[in-house]
Amino acid sequence: MNSNWFIPLLAAPAVVCAAPSYAAQYLTVEQAQRLMFANADGFTAQPVALDARLKRLIKERSGVNVRNDVQQVWRALAGGKQIGWFIVDEVIGKHEFITYALTLDMSGAILGVEIMDYRETHGHEVRNAKWRAQFKGKRAGEAFELDEDIQNISGATLSCKHIADGAKRLVALYEAALK
Secondary structure (H helix, E strand, O other): OOOHHHHHHHHHHHHHHOOOOOOEEOOOHHHHHHHHOOOOOEEEEOOEEOOHHHHHHHHHHHOOOOOOOEEEEEEEEEOOEEEEEEEEEEEEOOOOEEEEEEEEOOOOOEEEEEEEEEOOOOOHHHHOHHHHHHHOOOOOOOOOOEOOOEOOOOOOHHHHHHHHHHHHHHHHHHHHHHO
């Protein structure tokens, strides 16, 4: 009797349990810093501790909840002078976190948004430069509403909305703690 019939049955659980991975790291912090502030010659970490009062103030100004107790922030420097702010943040897409960087000039206007890590199975189109360019120049107090001020991407609605909400929260952070 041939006893090799059970070998495929042993391999089946491994095939069923192996879920495909969709995570992609596009930029490290250092790569994003160089890309977004090409004229900077240095970055100084300045993490911002978010106590209950600051979280409440940011939520009041942005309408967006603050989840973390510390925000990753760097001063961008050129020739020893500060030229802007570099901030790394995470928002939930549909199921997974999206790590992105946002840069601000010294007046608090958004210079750019870059997607650093994208872990969702759909919606990677938020990496499109044209879509991300919608944020350039936006400031605290301006609208960041999906389908009004920020165009939606079909199949990436939650990623679009949450990145827009995150950007709105970060410009409120600037007003509350960095200005």
